[in-house]
Structures are given as structure tokens and as C-alpha cells.
Amino acid sequence: xxxxxxxxxxxxxxxxxxxxxxxxxxxxxxxxxxxxxxxxxxxxxxxxxxxxxxxxxxxxxxxxxxxxxxxxxxxxxxxxxxxxxxxxxxxxxxxxxxxxxxxxxxxxxxxxxxxxxxxxxxxxxxxxxxxxxxxxxxxxxxxxxxxxxxxxxxxxxxxxxxxxxxxxxxxxxxxxxxxxxxxxxxxxxxxxxxxxxxxxxxxxxxxxxxxxxxxxxxxxxxxxxxxxxxxxxxxxxxxxxxxxxxxxxxxxxxxxxxxxxxxxxx
Numbered sequence: 001x002x003x004x005x006x007x008x009x010x011x012x013x014x015x016x017x018x019x020x021x022x023x024x025x026x027x028x029x030x031x032x033x034x035x036x037x038x039x040x041x042x043x044x045x046x047x048x049x050x051x052x053x054x055x056x057x058x059x060x061x062x063x064x065x066x067x068x069x070x071x072x073x074x075x076x077x078x079x080x081x082x083x084x085x086x087x088x089x090x091x092x093x094x095x096x097x098x099x100x101x102x103x104x105x106x107x108x109x110x111x112x113x114x115x116x117x118x119x120x121x122x123x124x125x126x127x128x129x130x131x132x133x134x135x136x137x138x139x140x141x142x143x144x145x146x147x148x149x150x151x152x153x154x155x156x157x158x159x160x161x162x163x164x165x166x167x168x169x170x171x172x173x174x175x176x177x178x179x180x181x182x183x184x185x186x187x188x189x190x191x192x193x194x195x196x197x198x199x200x201x202x203x204x205x206x207x208x209x210x211x212x213x214x215x216x217x218x219x220x221x222x223x224x225x226x227x228x229x230x231x232x233x234x235x236x237x238x239x240x241x242x243x244x245x246x247x248x249x250x251x252x253x254x255x256x257x258x259x260x261x262x263x264x265x266x
Contacts, residue, residue: 101131133181159202
């Protein structure tokens, strides 16, 4: 039988390896065989170390880009840990890594309510809130940031505040924006397009009459152009006037990074 110390050393080593894969610039499919092997090893320790085992299984499922299994493992980790904040933080990071910004935002909101004033949590809450399209809510959280940290303003805060004012001027609410965002992501998911990052950067400098949302995808610029056309057709029927004109998704070709990458200490 393995001693507690040996088990701790083994699980610590697995965490370090998963962190290394998380940060690796190599394509994740190159690690698939290793990740499957690590899953089998981790699974052998669920009885003795359920919190750490399910946490590690959640990380492995994230790297294997299996969102459903990731959720199931983290829900088990949260249950066994009594909703430990480190586990929840890791859950939020994994959700953001997979582009599940709506759910990630909820995890960071819970954490921030438990730790008001934590600037790292607040930054993650702001980023995931904006990634869901809830610009006006994001501006309110930015106001909280300015109150707590007046000497360190958030990048692009002024431009995003102007975006919020533009939406209010045309009667577009955060709920309208979130529906648009969900619709956009649903279209891309049905077409099997993987969203890496969404970044609302506020107004384009040369034309401050619409809001630019950068999409980092593994696909081509034409995919985003087609998305905007589809959203415009839908918005003619079921959204506030001009919504598809006010919010334009833009293709960004670059190295994809998640909004939250801290995998915590477990």
C-alpha cells in the first residue's frame, strides 16, 4: 500500500507536469497519450485523495479539451472539498481556458463575493464579464477596481466605458449583449469552430461608432465575416435595432491565451 507521503509526492509531480503542459506552446494533441495515462494514474487515488484527484482529473480533461468531463470532475472536487475557494478558482481558470466565459464569470463572481477587495479575483471577474459581452456590468466592476486601486487604472477602461455609453444610447442592455454573445458562440460551435479568446477592446480608433470584439480562432478571417452576416440577419428579427451594427466581431490571428491561467496550488 502506498504511504501518504508517497501519494502526495506522486500527485504533486502530476500537478507539476499538468502545469507544464498547460504552459507549453506545443499543440495539445501531442500530449494526448500522456494525458490519458495520467488520467488512469490519478483515478487510482480518488478513494484516498478525492479532492486532489478530481481536481487533477479536471485539469487533465481541460487539456484534452473535454468540457463535459472537466465540469463533472470539478463539481466532484467542489463537493468533496466543501466548496474550497482554491478548487473553485481552478474551475474558473479551466472554464475560461475552454472559452466557457459565462460559467467562468459565475465562478469568479462567487469567489469575489467571498473575498471583496481581492484585486486578482476582481481582474479575472472583469475579464470574464467583458468576454460574455456584459460591457455595462464590466464597467461597474472597473469602477470598483478604480476605487480599490486608484493609482493603477485598467487598460482600455476609458474606451470600454465609452462603449457602454454607446449601448445605453441605443437602448441595448447587458442581457441583449449576452444573448448576442451566446448566439455567436452557438453558431461557431455548431460549425465546430473553437473560440480561444474574446476581447472587447472598445471603439476602433478610426471609427468610434461601433464596438469591436476580437475573436481568436483556429480558423480563417472569412469565418468571422460570415458570423457577422449571420448575426445581422438574426438581429433584424429578434434583437434591439442596430445591435448587429453596434457590435462587430473581428478576426484576430495570434497566439491564443485564456483569460485566466492560474491553476492554484492543488
